[in-house]
Amino acid sequence: xxxxxxxxxxxxxxxxxxxxxxxxxxxxxxxxxxxxxxxxxxxxxxxxxxxxxxxxxxxxxxxxxxxxxxxxxxxxxxxxxxxxxxxxxxxxxxxxxxxxxxxxxxxxxxxxxxxxxxxxxxxxxxxxxxxxxxxxxxxxxxxxxxxxxxxxxxxxxxxxxxxxxxxxxxxxxxxxxxxxxxxxxxxxxxxxxxxxxxxxxxxxxxxxxxxxxxxxxxxxxxxxxxxxxxxxxxxxxxxxxxxxxxxxxxxxxxxxxxxxxxxxxxxxxxxxxxxxxxxxxxxx
Amino acid sequence: xxxxxxxxxxxxxxxxxxxxxxxxxxxxxxxxxxxxxxxxxxxxxxxxxxxxxxxxxxxxxxxxxxxxxxxxxxxxxxxxxxxxxxxxxxxxxxxxxxxxxxxxxxxxxxxxxxxxxxxxxxxxxxxxxxxxxxxxxxxxxxxxxxxxxxxxxxxxxxxxxxxxxxxxxxxxxxxxxxxxxxxxxxxxxxxxxxxxxxxxxxxxxxxxxxxxxxxxxxxxxxxxxxxxxxxxxxxxxxxxxxxxxxxxxxxxxxxxxxxxxxxxxxxxxxxxxxxxxxxxxxxxxxxxxxxxxxxxxxxxxxxxxxxxxxxxxx
Numbered sequence: 001x002x003x004x005x006x007x008x009x010x011x012x013x014x015x016x017x018x019x020x021x022x023x024x025x026x027x028x029x030x031x032x033x034x035x036x037x038x039x040x041x042x043x044x045x046x047x048x049x050x051x052x053x054x055x056x057x058x059x060x061x062x063x064x065x066x067x068x069x070x071x072x073x074x075x076x077x078x079x080x081x082x083x084x085x086x087x088x089x090x091x092x093x094x095x096x097x098x099x100x101x102x103x104x105x106x107x108x109x110x111x112x113x114x115x116x117x118x119x120x121x122x123x124x125x126x127x128x129x130x131x132x133x134x135x136x137x138x139x140x141x142x143x144x145x146x147x148x149x150x151x152x153x154x155x156x157x158x159x160x161x162x163x164x165x166x167x168x169x170x171x172x173x174x175x176x177x178x179x180x181x182x183x184x185x186x187x188x189x190x191x192x193x194x195x196x197x198x199x200x201x202x203x204x205x206x207x208x209x210x211x212x213x214x215x216x217x218x219x220x221x222x223x224x225x226x227x228x229x230x231x232x233x234x235x236x237x238x239x240x241x242x243x244x245x246x247x248x249x250x251x252x253x254x255x256x257x258x259x260x261x262x263x264x265x266x267x268x269x270x271x272x273x274x275x276x277x278x279x280x281x282x283x284x
Numbered sequence: 285x286x287x288x289x290x291x292x293x294x295x296x297x298x299x300x301x302x303x304x305x306x307x308x309x310x311x312x313x314x315x316x317x318x319x320x321x322x323x324x325x326x327x328x329x330x331x332x333x334x335x336x337x338x339x340x341x342x343x344x345x346x347x348x349x350x351x352x353x354x355x356x357x358x359x360x361x362x363x364x365x366x367x368x369x370x371x372x373x374x375x376x377x378x379x380x381x382x383x384x385x386x387x388x389x390x391x392x393x394x395x396x397x398x399x400x401x402x403x404x405x406x407x408x409x410x411x412x413x414x415x416x417x418x419x420x421x422x423x424x425x426x427x428x429x430x431x432x433x434x435x436x437x438x439x440x441x442x443x444x445x446x447x448x449x450x451x452x453x454x455x456x457x458x459x460x461x462x463x464x465x466x467x468x469x470x471x472x473x474x475x476x477x478x479x480x481x482x483x484x485x486x487x488x489x490x491x492x493x494x495x496x497x498x499x500x501x502x503x504x505x506x507x508x509x510x511x512x513x514x515x516x517x518x519x520x521x522x523x524x525x526x527x528x529x530x531x532x533x534x535x536x537x538x539x540x541x542x543x544x545x546x547x548x549x550x551x552x553x554x555x556x557x558x559x560x561x562x563x564x565x566x567x568x569x570x571x572x573x574x575x576x577x578x579x580x581x582x583x584x585x586x587x588x589x590x591x592x593x594x595x596x597x598x
Contacts, residue, residue, distance in 0.1 A: 087580055088572030106582050109572050126585050128572050129556055145586045148553060166587040167553035185553050186590040204590055205551075 045098035048079035059085035063092055074100060088128070093121065110147070113140055116157075129166070132159045135176065141250070148185065151178045154195070160249045167204065170197045173214060181251040186223065189216045189263075198242065198260075200252050208263050216263040217242060219255065230266040238262060286450050286477045287311030288462075289569040290538040291578065292443035292545040292596050296564065297326035301431065301439030304446045306577035307569055308427035314570060315450025317345065318461035319430045320422030322413070322473035322540055324441045331375055331388050332470070333419050335412040336363060336403070339383035340457050344424040347455035355408065356382050362406050370399060380434055383458075384423070397468040401496070410459060410498050415471035417441070417542045422461040442598045443545050445538045447475040454501040464507035467496055469514060471542035476503035477570055478535030478555045486530070506537050524548045524593045538568070546595035553590035560585045566596050 054073055058066040066083070070093065073081055080101040086092055090109035093102055093116070100119040104112075107125030117136035122143070129147040132140050135154040141162070148166030151159045156176040164182030173192040180197075186204035189197050192214040202220035209226025216229075217238070225231075242257040289307035291300065300323055308319055325333075338359035340348035360379075367374060367389060376388040391399070400411055413420035419439075423430045427448060431437055447462035454460040466472025480486075480502040487497060487505060495508045509530060513523035520539065524546055534554035539546045547568060549557055559568040560575050560583055567575045572585055588594065 085580075088576040090571075090573070107572060107585070125582060126572070128558065144584060147556065147558065147587045164586065167590055183589075185587075187552070204553075 042097060044095070046074040047077070048074055048098060048100055049077050050079035050099075050101055052078045053080035053082070054078050055082045055084055057084040058089065058092070059087065063089050066092055067094060070096070070102075074098065086125070090128070093119075107144070116140075126163070127161075132157075135159060145182070150180075151176075154178070156195075158245075158248065160251065162251055164201065170195070170216075173197070177245060179245065179249045179251065181249075183220065187226070189214065189229070190226070192216075198245065200255055208265070211265045212267075213265050217257075217260045218263065219252075219257075219260050222261065222263075225263070228266045228268055229263050232262045232264045234258065234260065234262050285314050286462075287314030287448040287570040287574070288446070288475045288477045288536065288538055289448075289567075289574045290443070290445040290475070290540070290545055290547070291565065291567040292540075292598060294564050294566070294596070294598055297440050297442055299438065300324070300441040300444040301436035303578055304444045305427050305431040305437060307567070307574040308446045308448050310573045310577040311448045311570055312426045315448050316426035317451040317456045318422060318424045318449045318458065319427045319447065320420065320449070320462045320475070321430070321436060321444060321446045322418060322420050322463040322475070323436065323439050323444045324471070324540060324542065325417040325419070325439075326441050329388075329416050331390050332372075332414060332416055334387045334389055334403075334414050335420055336385045336387065337383055337410050337412055337458055338363065338385060339408060340459070341381075341383065341424045345456050346424055347451075348457045351408075353382050359406055359409050360385060363403060363409060366402050366406070370402060372399070381423075384434075386419070396470060400468045404496070404498075411465065411467070412458075413465045413473065414468075415542065418465075418471040418473055418540075420463050420465055420473055422447075422458055422463065424456065424458070424461075442543075443540060445473060445475050445540050445545065447477075453479065454499060459499045460501040462501075462503055464501075464504045466507045466511040466514075466539070467498075469511050472507070472511065472514075472539065474503070474507040474510065474537060474539045476506050476535055476537040478503075478533060478537070478550065480505055480531055480533040480535060482532040502533075503537075506531065506535070506539075510539060520544060520546060521593060521595045524595070528591055528593070536570070543598050544595055546593065547588065548593045549588050549590060551591040553587075557588055558585050559588055559594075561596075 082103045084105050086104050086106045088109045091111045093113040095115050096119045097117045102121045104123040108127045110128040112127045112131045113121050114133040118138045121140040124143050126144040127146045130149040133152045135157050138157045141160045145163035146161045146165040150165040150169040153172040154176045155174045158177050160179045162181040165184050167185035169184045169188045170178050171190045173195045175195045178197045180199045183201035184199045184203045187206045189208040191210045193212045195214050197216045200219040203218050205223035206226035208229030246252040338356045342348050342350040372389045372391040378386040421434045462475045463473040483502040510523045535550045536555040536557045556570050558572045
């Protein structure tokens with residue numbers, strides 16, 4: 001990183017007159033400079049080549065060893081990694097912050113591929129509780145079923161389960177899209193704040209309970225609505241978006257999305273109406 | 285948090301002692317204060333097997349008070365004199381540990397309630413299980429330790445349930461360890477993962493109806509609750525469905541009888557359960573790794589939904 005305290009060279013932003021002051025002291029500010037390669041460095045990430053492929057058998061590794069090995073392979077430039085024998089182990093493939101094709105030949109336990117930011121993950125099996133928790137970006141496709149708390153607190157990306165999922169799917173969701181090919185359990189979308197959940201099958205009780213914002217689409221039956229979850233009319237843009245998303249998700253090819261039920265927040269929660277728009281944003 | 289596991293072979297027997305040990309050991313990170321097994325033998329014998337404890341394990345982080353081991357002998361002698369008094373003939377006797385006894389007894393009367401009350405009237409004595417195919421074995425330590433201590437690795441049977449316990453609501457002792465026998469019903473056992481919030485209300489009601497509690501562990505309530513329903517004529521499945529309304533809190537529990545295995549999950553689905561089902565085997569546990577210890581190959585598993593009750597026969 002350039003030493004701004006001693007550098008004579010102006011950044012482009014400074015040349016444009018956006019910043020003229022050279023800061024000193026402990027709180028010096030660092031300005032973005034597209035000429036500096038370091039500005040694009042994202043700690044813990046690697047430049048990988050998708051055509052460089054390898055297998056990793058984790059049968060005899062614990063989750064820490066397996067994740068370290070994945071990190072080592074990425075540091076060597078491998079852009080496609082196939083994990084053999086995951087055998088329901090917990091916390092595999094977590095914290096991957098760069099582009100990567102990650103394929104699991106089997107099922108994962110709890111907290112699989114959590115806190116990821118960018119990879120494309122395919123799991124040819126099932127996942128346990130809290131899959132892709134806190135996911136920031138990327139795409140995760142699960143071929144079979146998923147446990148509870150699927151996509152808890154995700155911020156972005158596409159999280160797709162072709163089978164059915166457990167309770168509290170998308171709890172505390174803050175962005176991104178969750179797509180379920182089968183059924184979903186109770187409290188789906190509990191306290192969700194942004195993003196979309198699409199369920200092609202049935203959903204359990206208390207759907208969207210205490211949701212602040214976001215949208216839920218359900219293709220099948222709804223057990224019951226949670227507090228402040230209300231039905232809203234489907235629009236053409238909803239239908240267009242759903243068609244596009246399901247195509248990307250590789251499920252529901254012939255599904256009639258126009259007949260889905262759309263659920264949004266009624267925004268009648270405690271003191272919600274008394275808030276100013278900016279305060280509402282803060283509350284979320 | 286505790287971990288539970290169960291399996292049932294349909295149409296055949298298997299080495300259920302070894303299989304359950306593997307499943308529970310895979311869950312040991314969920315708690316290893318104590319581990320318990322409820323193993324069901326492959327044939328219903330003519331005689332009852334009674335597992336009794338005449339004291340507590342006071343080592344391995346136990347919360348029990350140490351006693352002079354001579355009291356174990358005294359209690360054992362009283363147990364045997366009471367058995368004789370009630371017309372129960374001891375066919376075989378095994379003293380696995382100073383505080384743990386196993387009797388094979390010939391007993392032809394149909395009054396297990398009176399029988400159990402008599403035996404448990406001896407201070408410090410508790411029947412862990414009574415049945416013609418059920419044996420409950422529980423002690424402090426993880427699954428491997430308990431399995432080795434009681435030589436369970438070669439036990440053959442049709443089905444089994446087990447529990448790896450992290451003690452939170454009650455002491456680290458055998459009396460609070462799971463599985464719980466469905467007193468006074470022959471061959472009924474229960475394991476539970478969760479927390480029941482209306483334990484005392486239910487306990488008071490059930491005690492007034494003459495039901496017995498041996499511990500202050502909330503999980504014991506499930507065994508007693510189901511036993512009371514069955515005493516009043518309900519089937520196991522009916523009792524389990526009723527429990528979804530009668531028990532408050534978060535729970536997943538398994539219950540087994542001489543020829544069946546069942547699971548129930550609370551209406552909030554707050555406690556985990558992964559299930560594998562095929563024509564000849566059902567295996568389930570708090571985490572998939574428990575099932576993987578049995579079936580390492582790729583298989584289809586799923587999470588039962590909220591408020592779901594399932595029962596399988598052998």
